[in-house]
Amino acid sequence: MPNLDDRLHDIYAEVLHRNPGEGEFHQAVHEVLDSLAPVIDKRPEYADEAVFRRLCEPERQIIFRVPWVDDAGQVQVNRGFRVEFNSALGPFKGGMRFHPSVYLGIVKFLGFEQIFKNSLTGLPMGGGKGGSDFDPKGCSDAEIMRFCQSMMTELHRHIGEYTDVPAGDIGVGGREIGYLFGQYKRLTNRYESGVLTGKGLTWGGSQVRKEATGYGAAFFTDEMLKAQGDSFDGKRVVVSGSGNVAIYAVEKVHQLGGTVVACSDSGGYVVDESGIDLDLLKEVKEVRRARIHEYATARGNCATYVDGGTIWDVPCDIALPCATQNELAADHAVTLVKNGCRAVAEGANMPTTPDAVKVFSDAKVLFAPGKAANAGGVATSGLEMQQNASRDSWSAEYTETRLGEIMQGIHARCAETADEYGAPGNYIVGANISGFIRVADAMLALGVI
Structure with a gap:
């Protein structure tokens, strides 16, 4: 990877030291830090208040055992993860991935990316991500249900519509969200629609979320x-x-x-x-x-x-x-x-x-x-949360129009920020700096927490 600006090099070295063997996370952090040197030139207070260091360290990392029984009556054990990375802009928000490749480094890379993605939407959402090394391929519906119920039995302690709102990702679609939400409702005795997004249309979901x-x-x-x-x-x-x-x-x-x-x-x-x-x-x-x-x-x-x-x-x-x-x-x-x-x-x-x-x-x-x-997915999750909070349901046409407007806004912010920082047409620079500034300003406003 290219060398970073000297002012950011030590931060990246610290990330490598504190998170060994997590290549995907290292890659994601480097890609963002590589864009941010011009921001320090304009806003040195970000460095003075250690915003960069705080941003690279999750607020909370949760790892837990997920035991379940397969159709043959054998006990299987998987590992569950939830990384609650940054809540400066709102409750943690990000998907759950079920795939054999999932380990802490993958979840941290996804959660770190989610901070900036959610910031770019302009909606009040922090960044988080989760999942498990469970492989749904080849499993029956009953096995997937039992796994999801076991997963939620632990996960429900850590989530909520004002705390952390998971959604789907690879291996987690409407079927899995249904099983997860059913177990959450059973455990909490609350029909808290806003705790998960990607729900079915008949029980709190949003039009156009799947698309x-x-x-x-x-x-x-x-x-x-x-x-x-x-x-x-x-x-x-x-x-x-x-x-x-x-x-x-x-x-x-x-x-x-x-x-x-x-x-x-x-x-x-x-x-x-x-x-x-x-x-x-x-x-x-x-x-x-x-x-x-x-x-x-x-x-x-x-x-x-x-x-x-x-x-x-x-x-x-x-x-x-x-x-x-x-x-x-x-x-x-x-x-x-x-x-x-x-x-x-x-x-x-x-x-x-x-x-x-x-x-x-x-x-x-x-x-x-x-x-x-790819911020359209979480943007529409944010719209689903709005509908849940107001006990409302929007038409597909209206929701798609809102999605289109949000994506146009993201493009405009990226393009304008790239121009402002001397990199016209560079959407990487535009996305990283625009996403970062909104989060960093919120972190400064909230104090050293």
């Missing part, structure tokens, strides 16, 4: 293109992943005039030159919970499945990495640039490695970091 992260990434990309006098019209787009974020990024890109020609899962990727058949993709991934190769089988000669390999070999004008962290490496970025890619927007959290970001920067490719481009 929001993917829609938001497409909206942000559209704003980037508009700023260049361009649009999605006629553009060839590649979207990695085929989960919730990817599916609804595909849907909105198609509505905005682009054509998504490829998507993927952990086994491989499909190329459909006529454009991904969205109804079929939803059937395969949301209804049947099947692998992406079944999409290609159903499409026959219209689609090609590539086992393994990398989706970034597929030529495109716009790339939307929507799968997982560090999925797009430098060699992939070189290939994308060579094939004519003009814009990249992160639908996932930190899916692009630092070396790949440099490749895009050197090639003058528009690049939107996840804390800005």
Whole structure:
């Protein structure tokens, strides 16, 4: 990684020393600190009050055992996490991830990113994240229910609508949120709708929440293109992943005039030159919970499945990495640039490695970091919290309009801040500095806590 400004180097060294072996967290902290030297020049009080050091240390880290019984009657034991990172702007807010790769470093990286993402929305939400190394793949509904109930039996002590509000992430969708909320209600004897977001529409959920992260990434990309006098019209787009974020990024890109020609899962990727058949993709991934190769089988000669390999070999004008962290490496970025890619927007959290970001920067490719481009999910979670607090329910049209306005506002803040700090067109600098200043000012106002 590039060297940091001397005034921030010691802070990063301290992060490395106090958080050994947490590579993803180190990467996320470095990426933010790397943007903040110009802020110290204008606002030295941030350094004087140790805002940077406090920001890099979570307010609270919770790790706990999650025992549950599988369908064969065997006791299984997983580990649960909740990192409550920063509550200067509001209650901790961030998703729960169920995946075998989850460990403390992953949760801390996600929670750290969430601070700035939530700040950028302009809504009153702090940053946090959680999850477990539980793998829902191959589990029955009954096993997932038992796991979620056990998870919430401990987690409920630490959350609340004015304390910490979890949501979904990888491996945690509407089914899991339902089981978690049911157990919370049972344990607390309260119908506290605002304690979780991503709920079902009939029991406190919000319209457009399921679609929001993917829609938001497409909206942000559209704003980037508009700023260049361009649009999605006629553009060839590649979207990695085929989960919730990817599916609804595909849907909105198609509505905005682009054509998504490829998507993927952990086994491989499909190329459909006529454009991904969205109804079929939803059937395969949301209804049947099947692998992406079944999409290609159903499409026959219209689609090609590539086992393994990398989706970034597929030529495109716009790339939307929507799968997982560090999925797009430098060699992939070189290939994308060579094939004519003009814009990249992160639908996932930190899916692009630092070396790949440099490749895009050197090639003058528009690049939107996840804390800005994928903020639509948490923004709509914030709207869900507003509806819960007022005992109200908004229409899909109104909620999507609000989402679009929030994404436009995020783009404007990032662009204006980048201009102000001498980095026009650099959305990484704009997102990091804009997100940081709002949180830092709140931290200064609240005293040394």
